[in-house]
Amino acid sequence: MLAFIVRRIITTIPVMAFVALFVFSLLYVAPGDPAAVIAGDQASPADVERIRASLGLDRPYLVRFAEWSFRVLQGDLGTSIFTSLPVTQLIAQRIEPTLSLMVLTLIFAVSIAVPMGVIAAWKAGTWIDRGAMAFAVFGFSVPVFVVGYLLAYVFALQLDWVPVQGYTPLSQGFWPWFRNLILPAMTLGLVYIALIARITRATMLEVLQQDYVRTAQAKGVGQREVLFLHALKNAAVPIVTIIGIGIALLIGGAVVTESVFAIPGLGRLTVDAILRRDYPVIQGVVLMFSLVYVLVNLLIDLTYTIVDPRIRY
Amino acid sequence: MDRRTFLKTAAGTGALAAAGGLAMPALAQGAAAAKTLRFVPQANLANFDPIWGTQYVVRNAALLVWDTLYGIDSKFEPKRQMVESETVSADGLTWTFKLRDGLKFHDGAPVTSKDVVQSLKRWQARDPMGLMIKAIEVELAPVDDMSWKWVLNKPYPKMLLALGKNNAPCTFIMPERIANTDPFTQITEYIGSGPMKFVRSEWVPGAKAVFEKFADYKPRTEKPDWLSGGKVMMFDRVEWVIMPDPATAAAALQNGEVDWWETPLADLVPILKRNTNVSVDIGDPLGNIGAFRMNHLHPPFNNVKVRQAVMTALNQEDYMRSIVGDDDKLWKPMASFFTPGTPLYTEEGGEIMKKKNVAEAKKLLAESGYKDEPVICVVAQDMAATKSMGDVTAELLKSIGMKVDFVATDWGTVGARRAQKTAPGQGGWSMFHTWHAGADCVNPASYTAVRANGEKAWFGWPDVPAVETEVTNWFNAKDMAEEKAAMGRLNKAAVENVVYCPTGFYLGYQAWRKNVSGVTSGPFPVLWGVTKA
Numbered sequence: 001m002l003a004f005i006v007r008r009i010i011t012t013i014p015v016m017a018f019v020a021l022f023v024f025s026l027l028y029v030a031p032g033d034p035a036a037v038i039a040g041d042q043a044s045p046a047d048v049e050r051i052r053a054s055l056g057l058d059r060p061y062l063v064r065f066a067e068w069s070f071r072v073l074q075g076d077l078g079t080s081i082f083t084s085l086p087v088t089q090l091i092a093q094r095i096e097p098t099l100s101l102m103v104l105t106l107i108f109a110v111s112i113a114v115p116m117g118v119i120a121a122w123k124a125g126t127w128i129d130r131g132a133m134a135f136a137v138f139g140f141s142v143p144v145f146v147v148g149y150l151l152a153y154v155f156a157l158q159l160d161w162v163p164v165q166g167y168t169p170l171s172q173g174f175w176p177w178f179r180n181l182i183l184p185a186m187t188l189g190l191v192y193i194a195l196i197a198r199i200t201r202a203t204m205l206e207v208l209q210q211d212y213v214r215t216a217q218a219k220g221v222g223q224r225e226v227l228f229l230h231a232l233k234n235a236a237v238p239i240v241t242i243i244g245i246g247i248a249l250l251i252g253g254a255v256v257t258e259s260v261f262a263i264p265g266l267g268r269l270t271v272d273a274i275l276r277r278d279y280p281v282i283q284g285v286v287l288m289f290s291l292v293y294v295l296v297n298l299l300i301d302l303t304y305t306i307v308d309p310r311i312r313y
Numbered sequence: 314m315d316r317r318t319f320l321k322t323a324a325g326t327g328a329l330a331a332a333g334g335l336a337m338p339a340l341a342q343g344a345a346a347a348k349t350l351r352f353v354p355q356a357n358l359a360n361f362d363p364i365w366g367t368q369y370v371v372r373n374a375a376l377l378v379w380d381t382l383y384g385i386d387s388k389f390e391p392k393r394q395m396v397e398s399e400t401v402s403a404d405g406l407t408w409t410f411k412l413r414d415g416l417k418f419h420d421g422a423p424v425t426s427k428d429v430v431q432s433l434k435r436w437q438a439r440d441p442m443g444l445m446i447k448a449i450e451v452e453l454a455p456v457d458d459m460s461w462k463w464v465l466n467k468p469y470p471k472m473l474l475a476l477g478k479n480n481a482p483c484t485f486i487m488p489e490r491i492a493n494t495d496p497f498t499q500i501t502e503y504i505g506s507g508p509m510k511f512v513r514s515e516w517v518p519g520a521k522a523v524f525e526k527f528a529d530y531k532p533r534t535e536k537p538d539w540l541s542g543g544k545v546m547m548f549d550r551v552e553w554v555i556m557p558d559p560a561t562a563a564a565a566l567q568n569g570e571v572d573w574w575e576t577p578l579a580d581l582v583p584i585l586k587r588n589t590n591v592s593v594d595i596g597d598p599l600g601n602i603g604a605f606r607m608n609h610l611h612p613p614f615n616n617v618k619v620r621q622a623v624m625t626a627l628n629q630e631d632y633m634r635s636i637v638g639d640d641d642k643l644w645k646p647m648a649s650f651f652t653p654g655t656p657l658y659t660e661e662g663g664e665i666m667k668k669k670n671v672a673e674a675k676k677l678l679a680e681s682g683y684k685d686e687p688v689i690c691v692v693a694q695d696m697a698a699t700k701s702m703g704d705v706t707a708e709l710l711k712s713i714g715m716k717v718d719f720v721a722t723d724w725g726t727v728g729a730r731r732a733q734k735t736a737p738g739q740g741g742w743s744m745f746h747t748w749h750a751g752a753d754c755v756n757p758a759s760y761t762a763v764r765a766n767g768e769k770a771w772f773g774w775p776d777v778p779a780v781e782t783e784v785t786n787w788f789n790a791k792d793m794a795e796e797k798a799a800m801g802r803l804n805k806a807a808v809e810n811v812v813y814c815p816t817g818f819y820l821g822y823q824a825w826r827k828n829v830s831g832v833t834s835g836p837f838p839v840l841w842g843v844t845k846a
Contacts, residue, residue: 264520
């Protein structure tokens with residue numbers, strides 16, 4: 001197992017190097033000029049040129065890529081063109097809100113979606129099943145920002161239970177942290193409830209037709225045990241996979257959610273950086289996202305061995 | 314339902330709920346709330362060097378942290394701010410300035426003339442008026458700890474305006490060691506002598522910027538008026554909360570989670586006005602001037618008759634309604650290049666801008682010998698105002714028989730592409746849309762866009778000696794009458810040669826909670842003198 005983990009981590013290095021090269025090249029050919037944004041609208045072309053030179057943006061592509069790669073290998077993601085702050089610092093400032101949002105969203109989504117999918121499969125064809133799946137379709141179809149505004153209207157503006165916007169770090173207490181995050185987590189979670197519930201239902205339907213389920217039922221095992229211990233355990237591999245993929249998708253979904261609820265997370269950092277062509281920040285964030293993606297996939301693989309002991313590495 | 318309509322509806326229902334007493338405003342208001350102002354600025358404070366980066370949001374934040382030598386008031390007159398006194402020699406060549414006593418930087422060090430001189434040198438390199446002074450400068454040096462002199466080889470009557478104007482970059486005074494930084498490199502230490510200290514440890518670019526009251530600030534005793542007078546801060550702490558989403562900002566203001574929103578979306582203003590806890594009024598009385606610029610270097614707009622044809626067909630109302638909607642208080646037509654309502658405003662020679670005349674435009678286009686060259690119209694779709702104006706222009710050009718190649722892109726790309734001098738078919742451009750802050754267009758001092766000095770001019774590179782002559786005449790004017798005369802001739806020359814096309818004058822609102830008092834209109838948010846119950 002340890003050898004597998006080490007091997008997997010080593011194989012991520014070329015993947016990430018390729019991602020880095022791709023992103024770096026993409027930014028190089030993309031139009032847009034951070035120096036023009038910095039200089040302001042009244043600046044002369046000569047001013048813009050001097051700022052570009054001071055930022056090193058006038059140097060050849062290969063030189064810039066080589067320097068950046070060398071720094072990255074030393075754990076230095078560079079300095080933001082706009083803020084003059086280290087990219088690692090900017091990411092560190094923003095990682096907690098995004099991680100918090102992702103974790104709370106997953107807890108919220110999984111704790112609702114898995115039972116919903118199991119029950120829908122158990123009651124297949126009934127109004128419960130149809131209702132659950134209609135809810136799932138709704139969750140998947142309605143844009144995140146629409147859900148966000150509706151929830152903010154009801155729970156923040158009308159009922160005044162939670163704030164409209166902002167983020168309170170966990171270090172300032174669980175309750176303030178939770179109050180700020182519950183609406184964004186519900187907003188983002190709705191999409192994943194839909195996704196996970198549908199996969200759970202489909203997989204469970206398949207498993208519930210297996211002989212061992214019939215045997216368990218014939219032996220008089222209780223319905224709850226049959227569903228959640230026998231069947232769900234055997235349906236777990238695809239569900240775990242979809243939850244894992246969901247984590248990666250959450251990063252994208254978080255961009256809109258963070259904007260709607262004014263959460264200072266990585267999503268907003270990325271969008272801001274792209275709009276301003278803040279190359280070092282874009283590169284740093286993309287590199288980090290790709291690392292997260294690779295690690296999530298590794299975790300999924302490892303989880304398989306827990307939920308299905310027949311799987312060995 | 315499109316997203317914009319949805320935002321309006323969502324925010325609207327929130328307003329009704331709030332107006333009906335369903336929402337309680339106590340959410341975010343703690344015991345110390347009256348000492349903290351939560352302000353939603355127009356944009357993200359992404360960097361904090363007001364000389365290196367000249368975005369308005371940086372200037373606005375800098376006005377809290379760094380003080381200026383002079384400050385203009387609402388009559389556009391420069392008044393002493395850090396300066397105690399000034400003298401100018403009879404020949405107008407030697408200026409001597411003296412600092413006020415007791416001025417301190419946030420690190421406790423006294424403000425000295427060495428700090429001022431170095432700060433002025435850094436400012437000069439980046440400011441159009443600073444560069445003009447530099448060109449006639451013999452010496453800029455300290456006389457003693459509190460005084461410095463500026464020796465010129467030619468009089469510069471607009472000296473005090475240069476030192477007190479609110480256009481970025483302003484004459485922000487920094488400690489000498491910080492002001493030693495190359496003007497094209499960003500400073501990393503944010504120490505000023507202004508009324509607030511910047512709390513760097515709490516700065517999260519893109520999310521939050523925090524300022525704390527500077528206990529040792531010594532405000533002037535005069536009544537505050539824009540950049541002049543006493544900048545007395547009534548808050549211990551000012552928090553800038555960056556909110557990229559207008560509907561969220563509207564909801565947060567209705568809910569009392571923020572106190573003041575600098576630039577509410579025009580669509581959301583009617584909703585905010587219905588909320589009994591929120592006040593809404595014009596923010597910047599100097600507003601903005603919508604504009605599109607044509608490339609004077611290449612066909613078809615290197616031909617003055619083609620430019621005149623476009624200006625003749627232009628109806629400013631079409632542009633303004635596309636930006637501000639139906640609110641007639643928010644816009645004005647302007648047969649001028651200058652900011653309406655300001656002392657030097659002139660419409661001399663602007664008749665062509667007053668009446669849309671498509672037939673006349675077509676005639677002019679035919680006379681010009683236009684050869685059906687495509688107009689590469691580069692439009693930033695991520696800016697509401699530029700997108701609206703771009704759509705109107707595309708129809709305008711087609712209506713007079715011009716071929717349009719509409720390039721929909723983002724502002725970052727427009728910013729880079731407009732610097733290209735190559736032909737439109739080879740990566741260049743024919744026209745792009747933008748706007749100018751009315752505060753910059755009050756007179757020629759900081760009005761880069763109206764300059765027509767060819768290669769040195771702003772994008773589009775107009776070359777009109779008659780305009781430049783009048784700019785010089787204005788700078789050399791000895792009294793108001795001479796200034797007005799020069800401005801009239803300047804406007805006429807700019808219209809005749811279509812330096813660029815103004816598309817109208819428009820204003821924006823600001824909104825604040827009713828428990829906040831002392832909010833005034835200004836070309837920047839005036840946070841001093843504001844209190845909160």
